[in-house]
Structure formats: structure tokens, C-alpha cells
């Protein structure tokens with residue numbers, strides 16, 4: 001049965017539902033000077049979001065409040081402040097179970113507070129989009145940028161992407177829905193960025209036309225029934241699996257976990273198309289290759305330029321998605337490298353662990369430099385680490401001026 | 403209309419499970435006068451359950467499902483606990499996600515359904531245990547009431563954590579000796595019905611499930627008020643016969659004892675003025691409907 005296309009029709013704000021590929025790849029763009037938070041607002045203005053649920057936590061509070069303004073203007077169907085991040089994520093789940101396109105934002109302790117929800121979202125196949133503006137989760141209390149929380153998201157079954165710039169953020173919010181809502185994916189997306197560095201700095205961003213928006217979410221493309229009593233309800237099973245200690249029960253749980261992770265894998269082909277690959281690789285014929293995600297990529301790029309001035313050739317791999325994990329791509333991009341340098345904004349080095357688990361001869365991986373707790377990562381420290389790896393003399397703070 | 407939605411394509415009819423064929427032929431979806439008296443005479447919306455034999459929760463489930471005014475447009479939200487063993491057998495869409503988050507899920511769900519189906523009835527009914535409602539989920543229970551979310555919250559109060567083996571809960575009576583209350587519970591049973599009233603619920607009832615007609619009445623009222631006005635709350639005593647040491651056939655007597663005057667489940671209700679008005683309107687219409695039906699019947703017999 002052919003359903004009439006919604007493309008070309010207008011929403012109540014007069015925006016035209018536009019073919020997403022055209023909107024994001026071909027439609028004219030307008031350069032605009034915005035903070036990361038404002039960029040989130042502009043992306044959501046064009047995302048045909050039904051429900052946004054908000055809760056204040058630095059550094060995402062501004063973005064979450066700006067979406068409230070969009071709601072007041074009529075661009076978002078419903079919006080409210082929940083009572084805690086745990087509740088917010090469950091409210092998001094309820095809205096998604098009910099067939100809505102759902103958006104939320106959180107950070108640091110909020111991510112941790114809500115954690116029980118994330119495997120539930122994935123297992124329930126809810127394509128909710130959650131922006132994570134990473135900040136410290138350590139004690140004593142910190143509000144500063146730190147990506148440690150991402151390590152916890154990696155095993156939830158969610159898609160996890162790591163934006164470097166405000167431009168990534170803008171495009172990926174819109175593309176994120178396209179990937180997450182594919183029937184063979186239908187999973188939640190944690191779209192992460194490094195708090196403050198991306199949210200609170202102004203950047204030039206190329207925006208798509210404000211009178212174009214994504215087509216609305218169609219809950220009947222979900223691989224699991226939408227909980228709206230519009231399709232036949234039957235009892236799901238004779239014996240609830242939760243109580244049965246038998247093989248069928250174990251096999252059911254195991255196969256559903258396998259299916260969730262298979263869906264993460266199936267997102268690969270859609271993500272490659274929309275993001276133009278899971279990684280960007282430059283100059284990877286070099287002996288030294290930096291592999292990084294988030295703003296560590298920007299710092300790595302600076303370091304590459306500084307080293308080039310000194311005649312030292314270094315490659316750069318920008319990792320865009322952590323789930324799905326671009327293992328194949330990273331293996332290929334690092335195959336010539338003698339040294340693989342992985343700068344990170346967290347103390348444990350989760351990206352380095354992932355890379356080490358992926359490539360042959362992983363003694364080539366140099367996990368660092370690491371900064372944490374809000375420290376910046378001057379490109380000089382990446383330069384320093386690379387030089388010392390190459391056996392070159394490095395000026396350190398201690399030797400400076402001596 | 404509702405039966406239309408669940409109809410089976412003729413080509414697929416013979417391969418559908420017999421209980422589904424039965425549902426299509428005999429369920430009471432869309433029947434205006436549906437109620438507890440249909441139990442046993444039409445296809446019920448609940449199949450067999452996996453609760454302990456004689457558990458009053460199983461009766462409560464049957465009465466509630468028979469009483470929902472519009473099951474064809476009702477979505478239920480459960481929580482972890484003994485109730486979660488029953489929901490997989492229930493023929494209305496229902497959501498189990500986590501333990502204690504039921505009122506948060508229902509808040510999001512109700513708003514999504516309101517947005518997607520403007521002008522149409524889509525009832526949301528939460529059904530969860532006392533541990534879920536009062537202990538681990540209390541903030542979400544109360545906050546949904548503060549926000550005036552338009553759905554019904556039903557608590558199966560068995561005064562303990564049954565599913566994990568009989569631990570102390572906030573709705574347990576003071577002095578009761580249980581797991582994790584080794585010297586007896588030291589504080590009073592939480593007064594959630596009063597808290598519900600103060601938190602903005604428009605219709606609050608505290609009672610047992612010993613009388614199916616009473617269950618039918620309060621469930622219908624609670625759903626109607628939630629649909630039109632705001633949050634409603636029912637606290638049903640559904641004793642855990644297993645953990646209080648009763649036999650399968652003793653549940654009913656336990657409830658009757660607990661609902662005597664001055665006992666903790668003596669019938670108690672609170673109805674806001676707005677809800678009173680609405681319920682009076684509905685009662686008047688119902689009376690008219692019944693009179694008309696009677697007249698028609700008399701005409702047919704004449």
C-alpha cells in the first residue's frame with residue numbers, strides 16, 4: 001500500500017518537510033556565528049522533535065533551556081523539566097514507547113544518575129537522541145570538561161558518537177535521527193561533545209535553511225510494536241522470562257542482547273553514508289599517527305601543524321563514532337604507523353584501550369597525553385610526547401629557562 | 403472500531419493462536435457496559451497468570467482489566483515486582499522498563515499519546531507494587547502528581563516487597579517483623595492516600611479488592627477523572643498470602659478483616675470538586691443510558 005509522501009508538505013510553523021539527504025547535503029547553507037548551545041537549538045528547530053525533556057546541569061543547561069524557547073515558539077511538540085536525570089530518561093522512554101521523536105540533553109553526574117535507563121532504552125529499541133556535553137564526574141565536585149563518562153556509555157548498547165566541532169554537532173544531530181530511526185537499527189544515540197569547549201565557545205557554523213525540517217518520525221517503522229494500542233495487543237508470552245531459570249529463558253535474553261549489538265553493527269552502513277565514514281584519516285602513511293576523538297582531534301591537528309613546521313611528518317585519525325566501533329578502519333589507517341599517539345581528555349584513556357584491543361602489534365599504542373578535571377590540552381604537550389617517542393630532546397617546564 | 407483494529411486477515415486466520423482468534427471473536431473491546439460481570443462469560447484481557455495460587459493480586463488484575471472503560475485505547479505501565487509476572491499475559495499494550503520509574507514512563511507516554519492522537523481517547527494506567535510506588539519510585543510518583551499528569555496510578559499494596567521475598571516496605575505496618583526489619587518495622591505505614599490528596603490527585607481511594615463491583619466503580623472513576631481533569635490514585639490491599647503465612651483460600655478473608663471500620667483498609671476516598679462534578683455528569687448519563695436500554699428491551703418484549 002503506497003502511503004502519500006509527506007515530503008513537500010508544511011508543518012504548523014510553515015517549515016517544509018524536506019528530503020533529509022537533500023537538506024543536509026545539497027540545500028544552501030548560511031554561515032552563522034554561534035555558541036555550541038545555540039547550534040543545538042538551531043539543529044532541533046529543524047529536527048521535527050515531538051518531545052524534549054530537560055533538567056539543568058552545567059554545561060548543557062543553556063541548550064536545554066533554549067529548546068524550551070523553541071517549544072514556546074511551537075517548533076517542539078511538548079517540553080517540560082523533569083525531576084532528576086533518572087526520571088527524565090524514563091520520561092523520554094515513555095514518550096518514545098508512545099511513538100514520539102524524543103530529544104534530551106545531559107552531562108557528567110546527570111549521565112551517571114540516569115545510567116540504569118540506557119541499556120533499557122537500547123533493549124527496548126527506543127531511538128531517543130541524547131546530547132551528552134561531557135564534564136567531570138569525579139569527587140570533589142567538578143563542572144569542568146572531562147570525557148570519562150563516555151566510558152560508561154560504551155557498553156549500554158547505545159550508539160555513541162563524539163563530535164569535535166559545533167559544525168559536527170549541528171549536522172550530526174539531524175543525521176543522528178536518520179541513522180537511529182532506521183528499522184534495522186532503531187537504537188538510542190548518545191551524541192557526545194566535550195563540554196564548554198564546544199558548548200560555550202562561538203564558532204562559524206554552516207546552517208541549513210530554517211524553513212526546511214526533517215520529515216516526522218514514523219513509529220510504525222519500528223522493529224518492535226509502538227505502545228499506542230493502534231496495533232493488535234496479544235499477550236507476549238506464556239511464561240515471563242524474568243522468572244524462569246531454564247534454557248529457553250537464557251537463550252531469549254542472550255539472543256536479544258545479540259540482536260541489540262547486531263543492530264549497532266547494522267548502523268554502520270547508514271552511518272558511513274551520512275557521516276562520510278566512521279573516521280577521517282589524513283596523512284596516515286607517516287610513522288607517527290595521532291588517533292583522537294572530540295576536541296582532542298583539534299588539539300592533535302594543531303600539534304600536527306607545529307610538528308610539520310619542524311619537518312616532522314605526523315598523520316591524524318579523527319574517530320567520529322565510538323559505537324559502532326570503527327575497528328576495521330582504524331586497523332587500516334594505522335597499519336604503517338610505528339607510533340600511535342592517543343591524546344584524551346580523561347584519566348583512564350578509554351579510547352586507547354579500544355584501539356589497543358583492535359589493532360595488531362598494539363605495543364605501538366602510546367596512551368596519552370591525558371588531561372583531566374577540566375585541564376586544557378595545549379598542542380605543545382602532544383608535540384612533546386611525540387618528540388620523546390622519536391627519541392628527540394624535549395623542552396619541559398623543568399628544563400625551561402635553565 | 404476497536405475490534406476492527408485487531409481483526410485477522412482471512413488468509414492468516416488459521417495460523418493465529420487460538421487465544422487470539424478468541425480475542426477477536428469474544429473480547430469486550432468497545433462494549434460500553436463492560437465490567438466485572440463479563441468475567442468468565444467473554445474473552446478476558448488476561449490469560450492465566452504466574453502468581454501464587456490464590457494470590458489476591460490475580461483477582462485484582464481480572465477486576466481491573468474487566469473494568470477499564472476503554473481497553474482498546476488504554477496503555478498500561480507496570481514496574482518490577484509480582485505484577486510484572488502478569489503483564490506479559492495481558493492483552494492491552496503495557497510497558498515494563500525498570501523498577502520504580504513507572505510514573506515517569508507514564509508521564510512521557512501520556513504526553514506522546516496526547517500529541518499524536520489529539521481529540522482521541524488514549525488512557526494511561528499505571529499499576530505497580532507498594533515498593534515501586536512508595537519507596538524507590540516515590541519522587542516520580544509525587545512529581546507526576548505535582549505536574550498534574552493526566553493518568554491513573556494504581557498501587558497494589560501488599561505491605562512488603564513480595565517479589566524479592568518479603569522485605570520491609572514503606573507501606574508495611576509498624577512493628578511487622580520481616581526480612582530487613584529483623585526487630586519489627588520501626589515507623590508507621592506511610593500515609594500515601596493523604597499525601598496523594600495533598601499532592602494534587604483529584605480522586606483518591608484506599609480499599610481492598612474483596613468486592614468486584616467496588617473495584618469496577620473506583621477504577622472507572624479514576625480513569626474518567628484522569629482523562630478529563632488530572633492525576634488519580636487508587637491504593638488496593640492485595641495481601642501477599644505467601645509472606646504473611648496464609649493459605650490459598652484465605653486471601654479474601656484477610657481483605658475482609660482489613661477493611662472493617664477503623665482498620666487500615668476501611669474504605670476511604672477523596673474527590674476534588676472538579677472530579678465530583680464530572681462524576682455526577684457521568685452518573686447522570688449512565689442512568690439515562692440504562693433507562694433507554696431498559697425501554698428498548700421492554701419494547702422488544704412487548
Ligand SMILES: Cc1ncc(C[n+]2csc(CCOP(=O)(O)OP(=O)(O)O)c2C)c(N)n1
Pocket residue numbers: 482483484485501530531532533534535558560562563564565566571
Ligand atoms: C533498581 C532495582 N532495585 C531493586 C530491584 C529488585 N526488586 C525487584 S522487585 C522488588 C520488590 C517489588 O516490591 P513491590 O513493588 O512492593 O512489588 P510486589 O512484588 O510486592 O508486588 C525489588 C526490590 C530491581 N529489580 N531493580
Ligand code: SF4
Pocket residue numbers: 452453454457458459484560564565641642643644645
Ligand atoms: S509472592 Fe505474594 S504477592 Fe507475589 S504472587 Fe505470591 S502471594 Fe502474590
Ligand SMILES: [Mg+2]
Pocket residue numbers: 531532533558559560561562563564571
Ligand atoms: Mg509489594
